[in-house]
Amino acid sequence: MFHKAKSAIQIAALTLTFFLPFATAIMVENFSTSITERGKSTPLLFGPKGDRFDLTINSLFFRGHSSSELSMADFQLLSEENRGIMVPVRLGFSARNFPIVGTSVDYFAARNITAKLGTIPLMLGEATLGNECAKSLNAKIGDHILTDQVNLYDLSASYPIKLKVVGVLSQTHSADDNAVFTSMGTAWVISGLGHGHEPIDEETDNTKLLSKTKKQITANASIEQFIEINEGNIKEFHFHSDPALLPITSIIAFPKSTKDRTILKAKYLRHQRIQPLEPSTVIGELLDVVIRLKRLFDSSYAITALAAVLFLTTVILLSLQTRKKETKALFLMGCSRGTICMIFSAEIIILCLFSILFALLGACAITFLGSDILQILR
C-alpha cells in the first residue's frame, strides 16, 4: 500500500510537471491553427477606420464590438468595383447568447458552407443556426428563438425579435458553428432600424393615434409592434431610413484574383472612412503576441520543471537511503551492482513513462474539453 501510494504521488507530481507545457503547447498549436485557417479563408476585409485587431476579431470570429460602422453605400461602392464577391456583415446582437450574423447569401457560397438541414436564411425573420449552436440550443427547424435584449432597463430600446429557425448549417469547425445567421434585413430589424406594426390608416382607432391630419397620421406608443415576422405580417415591416445609410459592421471581400485583391487593397489604403485589411496578416501579428506569451510560460515551466526534478532527485536519494538494507540483501544474494542499478532505474523510468502518458492524455483531454476556451476567438 505504501509503495503504491508513494508511486501514485510521484506519478502525480511528475504528471503535473509534464502536463502544463504539453497542454499549453497543444492549446497554443490548436489556437494558432484555428485562427490562422480562418484568416487564410478570408482574403480581404473592409471596415471602418479604427483598431485593426478589433475589426478582424469582430468580423471573423463574431466577438467583441466595433465602435464605428460602414454603410450600405460603402458596400455599394466596393461592389461596383467588380473585382470579386463582396459580402456585407452586420453584427452586434445575439440570440440566447449566440452572436447574430446578418449577411447575404454570398457569405455561405464564398465560405463554402451548406445547410445540413433546411435552408440558409432568405426571408425576413428567418434564422439558420450554426452546427454547434443548434446542438447547444437543441433547436430544430420550425422552432423559434428570441433575440437577446440589449439593455433590459432601456425602455426605448427595440423589442426582442422572435426568429424562425429555417436551417442548420453543416459543421465547419470555425466561428460559424456558434453563430445565428440571418439576412441583412433581419439584422436591421433586430437592431431597431426596421419594424413592423399593425396598419395605421383612416380606420385606425383614434386612441392609438398621436395626431391625424389629411396628409399624415401619427400613431402613439399603444400601437401594436410585431415581435415576430411571419407570412401574415411580413408586409407590415419597413425601414424608415435611406437604404444606402443602413449600417453594416464590415465587408468581407473575396477578390477574383490576386491582382484584384492588390488593386482593391491599394485603392482603399488611403480612404477616409474605409480601411482594407488582410486578416491573415493581422492574425499573424496577434499570434506573435501569443507566441511571445507562450515563450514566457515556457521559461516559467522550465524553472518549475527544474525544481520538480530537484525535488524528485531528493525523493529518489532518500528512497535509496531507506532501501539500503534491501540493496545490501540483493547484493549478498548475488545480484550485481549493475542489476541493482537497473532495477532502481527501471522504477524511475516506469514512473516517468506513466507520468508522460498521463500528461499527454490530460493535455489531449484538456484540449478536447477546453475547446470552449478556443471558441472565444473562433
Add this chain to the structure above:
Amino acid sequence: MKESLIQIRNLNFRYPKSNFSLSVPELTIGKESKVALIGKSGCGKTTLAHLIAGILNPTEGNIIVSGKNLNLLTERERREYRAANVGFIFQEFELLDYLQVKDNLLLPFMINRGIAITNECKDKAHSLAKSIGISDKLNQYPEQLSGGERQRLAIARALVTNPSIVIADEPTGNLDNETAQTVMQEIIKQSTETGSTLIMITHDESLLNLFENTINVGDFSKTF
C-alpha cells in the same frame, strides 16, 4: 567424518584503513554440517561468513569451497558462485514488501541472470512453500503474513536454489528464547532436507546445543 565442503588455509583478512584483522590458519567445514559462528561483537563472525560466501576476498590464503578456490575467481564469478551456492537468512528477513510471496521465493532465481526460472524452479518454490505452510499465501504480500510466516518465507527463500551453504546472520537476534529455538529448529530442519551446510552467526549460547560444531571466531581475530 563428513566429507569436507569448505577448506580454509592460512587465511588473512584485513579491511582497508582498519586496525582489525582476521587470521584463520586452518578450518574445515564438512558437507551438510551445522556450524555456529560465535564470538563477541566485532570479532569477525560476519566477516568470516562473507569470506566463505565470496563477498569479501582474503588478503592472503585460500578459501576452497567444493574444490573451487574462491581467490582465483573474478568478482563476477564469485557473484555467480554466491547466487548458485549460497543462501542467506537475514536478521530482519529483508523480504521485498512490494513483491508477492511467490516472487519473493523466486527472487534468488530472478536476480541471477545465470539461473533461468524454469518450471522446476517454480515447483521447488511451491514445494518449499507447502512444506513451510504458506502455499495458500503465494499471491499475498509479505506485509499480509504473520511474523512467523515471514520468518519461514525468509528461510524458504534462502533454500530455494538448493544451495550447498546457508548463511544465517543472527536470524533469531530479535526473538525470545522459545521462539528462537523454534525458528532455529525450522532452519536446521529445512537445511537438512535440502542437504545444505548451515553456518549460523549467533550470540545466543542457548542455541548452541542444536549445532554439531561451534567456532569461536574471536580466537582467529585480533585488533592492533
